[in-house]
Amino acid sequence: MTDPDHSKEARFYLAGFGLALTLTLVPFALVHWALMEGRALAITIAVLAVAQIVVHLRFFLHIDLSRQKREDLQLILFTVLLLAIMAIGTLWIMGNLATRM
Template identity: 35%
Template structure:
């Protein structure tokens, strides 16, 4: 066996710089969200929108810097699994909210 390959050869492993950059970004995003809420700088509706954006950016930072998820061909199945999980979560959460809203509306009419 002169030509053997590791099963994980295509997977990218992070460097110390990548982990430190991800950690710093995660801390800054967390501090920004905490400061936004504790400082009361925005009205409630605006604060919720900004917090949602900060949460989404935090998710992307974790996926890229710590889980090493990227668009390379070696990561194709991991990206597909992530997309399926996101769609399933959206359907589950959206369906639950829809059912609970309908139950609430039907109970109020009596």
């Protein structure tokens, strides 16, 4: 016999897998068949990448806005903030060095 919670969890994972697969294949299709170009393509891929991150956080890491998971979400957001500061700082420094050369 199957446990109802087990089948519910399996459906949850399969829905996440389907969404993740779709969000992966759509950008590849857009590029392969040249359905979009330039800035519109880059923005579309960026939006789909953010959606992919949200799908992974929700369906596979079980991060949501509930009280119990809020600390995990804060830790992830703090990590993203640190990575953004490092990346932007690196680009800023490299840009300054390029203008001084």
